[in-house]
Amino acid sequence: MKKSIFIFGIIISTIVSCTQTGKQSDEGKHETKSPIVLLTDSIAQDSTNIFLLNRRAQYFIQQHELSKALIDLNKALLINSKEPKLFVTLAEIYFQLGKIENCSSSLLKAIDLNPLELEAFNKLTQLNLLNKRFDVAMSYNEKALEIDKFNPKTLYIRGMLFLAKEDTVSAMKNFQLSHDNKPDFYDALIQIGAILNKQHSPLAADYLKKAVFYFPESSQARYELALYFQENERPNEAMAQYDTMMMFFPVNKYVLYNIGYLYLVFGQQFDSAIYYFDKSLTIDPQYVDALYNKGRTLEEMGKLMAAKEIYQDVLAHNANYQLAIDGLNRIDLKK
Numbered sequence: 189m190k191k192s193i194f195i196f197g198i199i200i201s202t203i204v205s206c207t208q209t210g211k212q213s214d215e216g217k218h219e220t221k222s223p224i225v226l227l228t229d230s231i232a233q234d235s236t237n238i239f240l241l242n243r244r245a246q247y248f249i250q251q252h253e254l255s256k257a258l259i260d261l262n263k264a265l266l267i268n269s270k271e272p273k274l275f276v277t278l279a280e281i282y283f284q285l286g287k288i289e290n291c292s293s294s295l296l297k298a299i300d301l302n303p304l305e306l307e308a309f310n311k312l313t314q315l316n317l318l319n320k321r322f323d324v325a326m327s328y329n330e331k332a333l334e335i336d337k338f339n340p341k342t343l344y345i346r347g348m349l350f351l352a353k354e355d356t357v358s359a360m361k362n363f364q365l366s367h368d369n370k371p372d373f374y375d376a377l378i379q380i381g382a383i384l385n386k387q388h389s390p391l392a393a394d395y396l397k398k399a400v401f402y403f404p405e406s407s408q409a410r411y412e413l414a415l416y417f418q419e420n421e422r423p424n425e426a427m428a429q430y431d432t433m434m435m436f437f438p439v440n441k442y443v444l445y446n447i448g449y450l451y452l453v454f455g456q457q458f459d460s461a462i463y464y465f466d467k468s469l470t471i472d473p474q475y476v477d478a479l480y481n482k483g484r485t486l487e488e489m490g491k492l493m494a495a496k497e498i499y500q501d502v503l504a505h506n507a508n509y510q511l512a513i514d515g516l517n518r519i520d521l522k523k
Contacts, residue, residue, distance in 0.1 A: 223247060238264040242277055249280050257281055272298035272305045279311060291315060306335045306342070313345050317352060325349055340370035347379060356383060367395075372402045378409060385416045392416050400429075407437050418446065423454035444468040445478045452485050461485045476505050480512055492519050 221229070227244045234240060241264040248257035258281060264274050279294035292315060298308040309332035316325035326349060332342045347362035360383055366376040377399040384392035393416055399409035414429035427450055433443050448464030451457040465482040468475055483498030496519050502512035 236267055238268050238271055238274065241267075242271075242274055245277050246280070249277070249284065252284070254281055254284060270301055272301040272308065275301070276305065276307050276311065279308075283315070288315070288319070304335050306332055306339060309335065310339075310341055310345055313342075313349070317345070317349055320352075322349065322353060338369050340366045340373045340376065343369065344373065344376050344379070347376070351379070359383070371398075374399060374403050374406070374409070377402075378412060381409075381412050381416070385412060385419070388419075390420075405436055407433055407440065407443075411442065414446065418450065421454075423450050426450060439471055441468045441471040441475055441478070444471070445475065445481070448478070448485075449481060452481060452488070456488075458485050458489050474505060476502050476509060476512075479505070480509065480515070483512070483515060487515060487519065492522060495519060 224244070224247055227240060227247065231237065231240050231244060241260045245257040245260040245264070248254070248260065257277075261274060261278055261281070264271070265278075268274070275294045275298040279291045279298070282288070282291035282294060292312065295308045295312045295315070298305045299312075302308075309328050313325045313328040313332060316322075316328065329342065329346050329349060332339070333346070336342060343362045343366035347359045347366065350356075350359035350362060360380065363376045363379045363383070366373055367380060370376070377395050381392050381396035381399060384395065393413065396409060396413035396416060399406065400413055403409055410429045410433050414426045414433070417423070417426035417429065427447065430443050430447050430450070433440065434447075437443065444464050445468040448461045448468065451464065452461035455461075462482055462485050465478045465485065468478040469482070472478075479498060480502045483495045483502065486492075486498060487495035496516060499512040499515040499519075502509050503516075506512075
């Protein structure tokens with residue numbers, strides 16, 4: 189029976205934080221404005237403030253509304269084309285548009301305007317890491333560390349560099365340094381937890397629980413924590429995390445699959461297992477792990493012919509899927 193895992197990629201992203209304030213309505217009730225409304229109100233009062241325009245552009249980038257982001261950014265650049273942070277934001281737009289050369293050029297422009305623009309160095313490191321240009325990425329990372337050797341993001345990116353080079357020890361050292369300098373740094377917590385999980389260390393749960401505590405709606409943190417419980421035969425705790433995830437992400441095929449897996453392996457509740465495997469397959473009919481485990485469930489129920497058909501279907505999708513081959517062999521021996 190096969191467990192499911194997530195593979196987490198590296199992306200260039202910007203976290204846009206806006207302080208929410210409220211006002212009293214005529215009835216005396218406290219109303220809270222959304223970040224975008226607050227930004228828009230502020231820009232209406234100060235239309236030439238390039239930093240407000242930049243923040244709203246970053247917000248639109250997060251919402252994948254790139255045309256709106258470009259409008260704000262172009263306004264800001266017309267006001268001041270010498271502000272390096274505007275070119276960092278422009279690089280993010282180019283990245284999402286798949287214009288990698290323009291992205292790199294914008295980041296280099298930001299550094300030209302300000303040789304100490306840390307975020308530009310960080311993003312150039314990430315960009316070259318994505319393109320597997322490890323030596324170039326490392327050189328940018330070292331320059332970033334010269335600017336701020338304690339910066340949590342810079343240390344985290346360095347950890348990702350070592351992880352990509354399969355140097356887990358060095359990666360872990362930098363993730364830990366990142367966490368030490370910012371205890372609630374989400375990405376560092378996730379990577380430390382994931383590495384410790386793969387090493388079957390009980391400390392994994394501590395870091396993953398921290399990530400869930402600081403970011404309770406994070407699917408990634410809860411999934412890693414649930415997977416830790418699942419792999420350490422603590423099905424009730426794993427199910428609790430999956431159930432919470434279902435509240436926020438009801439159509440996540442991996443969560444549905446693993447709920448089915450728990451019902452199959454730990455609960456022997458075969459009907460429930462098939463129900464969740466089928467729901468996972470509704471989202472992705474090519475998800476062979478779910479398909480195989482549906483067949484394994486049918487085999488456990490004694491429905492050998494139905495299981496055999498499922499195993500054959502798995503092999504039609506993946507001819508080298510060893511578990512399905514083993515399943516067919518078991519069925520042949522039972523005849």
